Amino acid sequence: MKYNSISFLSQNPKKYIFSVILCLSFILNVNATTGKWNSKTTGTTIGYKITDSKKPITDYAGNYITIVYLENLSFQKIGRYSNKKNVNWLLSQGYRVIEMDYKKNSNAKALKINEDIIAINYSIASGSFCGLKNCSLYKSYVLFEGYRIARNVSYFIDDPKIYNSPEQYIVGDSLHMDIIYPANPKVNIPTLLSFSYSNSYAFYDNKKGKLTDAYKDQRLNLAYSLASFNDSFLEGAPANGMAWAIADHPKYCQWGKGKPENGPNDAYKSFQTNPDAAQKVKSAIRTLRAFAAQVGLSYQIGIFGFSRGSTAGSLAIGDKKINEIENAGFNINVSDDVQAAALGPGVFDYTLIYNTLDDGDKNLEQRCPWVWGSLEENQNLWKSMGASFLVEKMAAPTLFFYNTDDDHYYEDQINHFKNKLDNLGVPTTTLINYGKGHAIPQTDSSLNTLYSFFKKHLSPPKLDK
Numbered sequence: 001m002k003y004n005s006i007s008f009l010s011q012n013p014k015k016y017i018f019s020v021i022l023c024l025s026f027i028l029n030v031n032a033t034t035g036k037w038n039s040k041t042t043g044t045t046i047g048y049k050i051t052d053s054k055k056p057i058t059d060y061a062g063n064y065i066t067i068v069y070l071e072n073l074s075f076q077k078i079g080r081y082s083n084k085k086n087v088n089w090l091l092s093q094g095y096r097v098i099e100m101d102y103k104k105n106s107n108a109k110a111l112k113i114n115e116d117i118i119a120i121n122y123s124i125a126s127g128s129f130c131g132l133k134n135c136s137l138y139k140s141y142v143l144f145e146g147y148r149i150a151r152n153v154s155y156f157i158d159d160p161k162i163y164n165s166p167e168q169y170i171v172g173d174s175l176h177m178d179i180i181y182p183a184n185p186k187v188n189i190p191t192l193l194s195f196s197y198s199n200s201y202a203f204y205d206n207k208k209g210k211l212t213d214a215y216k217d218q219r220l221n222l223a224y225s226l227a228s229f230n231d232s233f234l235e236g237a238p239a240n241g242m243a244w245a246i247a248d249h250p251k252y253c254q255w256g257k258g259k260p261e262n263g264p265n266d267a268y269k270s271f272q273t274n275p276d277a278a279q280k281v282k283s284a285i286r287t288l289r290a291f292a293a294q295v296g297l298s299y300q301i302g303i304f305g306f307s308r309g310s311t312a313g314s315l316a317i318g319d320k321k322i323n324e325i326e327n328a329g330f331n332i333n334v335s336d337d338v339q340a341a342a343l344g345p346g347v348f349d350y351t352l353i354y355n356t357l358d359d360g361d362k363n364l365e366q367r368c369p370w371v372w373g374s375l376e377e378n379q380n381l382w383k384s385m386g387a388s389f390l391v392e393k394m395a396a397p398t399l400f401f402y403n404t405d406d407d408h409y410y411e412d413q414i415n416h417f418k419n420k421l422d423n424l425g426v427p428t429t430t431l432i433n434y435g436k437g438h439a440i441p442q443t444d445s446s447l448n449t450l451y452s453f454f455k456k457h458l459s460p461p462k463l464d465k
Helices: 003-009 015-028 083-092 111-124 274-295 308-316 362-372 379-383 408-423 446-459
Strands: 033-038 044-052 063-070 096-101 136-146 147-157 175-181 191-197 203-205 210-212 243-247 299-305 342-344 400-401 428-432
Touching: 003 191, 003 203, 015 446, 033 063, 044 175, 063 083, 083 096, 083 147, 096 400, 111 379, 136 147, 136 175, 147 243, 147 274, 175 274, 243 274, 299 308, 299 446, 308 342, 342 446, 362 379, 362 446, 400 408, 408 428
Parallel strands: 063 096, 063 136, 191 243, 191 299, 299 342, 342 400, 400 428
Antiparallel strands: 033 044, 044 096, 147 175, 175 243, 203 210
C-alpha cells in the first residue's frame, strides 16, 4: 500500500501536529547534557541540563552567550508560559540554556537564592560552571523561570565628539540595554534599572588597522561587575516580584580615557560629563518604559546604582527639566520620571571635590579644571555636571548605601546630597557599613533592606505561595 502524507494529515491532524512538535523538541534538545551542581541555596546537589542551540550565538571571543535558567522554585511564577516553552524560545534565539532544577526546595526563594546567583556568576567568570569553559564572560545571564530577555535594546546613539576616544571612532555606536522580563505575566510588575559600572566602548585594533567590536556591549563583564563584587541584587529581583534591566554606562569610552576636542589626553579619566550623560540616562528610562508597555510591565521604575553606575543613575531622580536633556534620544513623549532609587558610593556634586584634598578623588581634583575651567570662575558649569543640580524642588525617594572605610569622598558626597533631599522633604534613608570598602550589599540583612525599600515605593506583587 502506498503511503499518502496528504491523506494522513487530513485524517489525523492532531497526530501530525504532535509528531511535528515532538520532532522540533528533539531537534532543540538533541545536544542536552545533564549533571549535578552543589547549591549553596539548598545545601544539596541539584540537577542541571545543558542544551546548546542549533544555531548558537557567541560573543566576540567566540564563547557561547549563556542563559542559566532557574526553575521549579518555591514561590509564584509570574510569567504564564511553561518552562519548556520559555526554554525552547531561548534556544530558538541562539542561547545556550542551562536549566537548574530546584524541585520546589523551600530555600529556593528570596533571599537565599542570591547565594546561588553569586556562586553561578563567580563560576562562569572562573571558567568552571557545570564543567563548561566556553560560556561568555560578559554576555551570560541568570533568569528565573517564566522570564525572557530582550538583549541589546538600543537606547541612544553616541556622539564620538564627546570623549574623542579612540581618535578613529568618528561614527557613533548605539548604546544598548538588556531587559529581563516575565513573558505573558499574570500581573504587571515594576522594573529596576541599573547603569553598568563596566564600560562599553569602541576599540581600534592596531594589528588589524580598524575599529572592532571587541569591547562593545561589555555592560555585564563579570570580571568588572557582578562576579567581581558578589553582586546579585539585580538578578535576584524577580524573587522579589520585579523585572530588571542593565544599560551601558553613559560614558561610552574606556573609563581611564576620554578628552574634549583639542583637549589634553585622558582629561576625562574616571568621570563623565553633562549634558551627554544626563541625556543618555533620561533616554534609557524612556526606552525602558516604552518597552514595558509592550510586554505588560508596570509604569513603575526604580534606579539601582553602584560606583560609576551610581553617579550615572543619580541623574534620573531629580525634577529639573532642561530642554537640551529632555529632548535628546528616543521616545521623547514618554515620561522619564523614576519612582525610587538606591544609590551607592558615587559623585553627585563636583563642586565638593576640594572639601578634603586627596581623599580618593585625586583624578577629579586634577582633571576637572582641564575640561571645565577653574571652579572659582565656572561654578555654574561645574554644578551642572552633577545630579544635585537636577534636583530643584523634589526628587524620587532615595536610599543611600556606603561603607565608611571606602574612599572618604564618597561619604561626603552622599551626606551633602542626602541633606539637600532632606531639606526638600524627600524621603531618604541610609544603609551604612554593610560590608567592607567599595562593595555592594550581599548579606541577607542588607539585601533585605534594599529590596524592602523598593517594595515600599514600587509595590510589586507578593510571591509567597
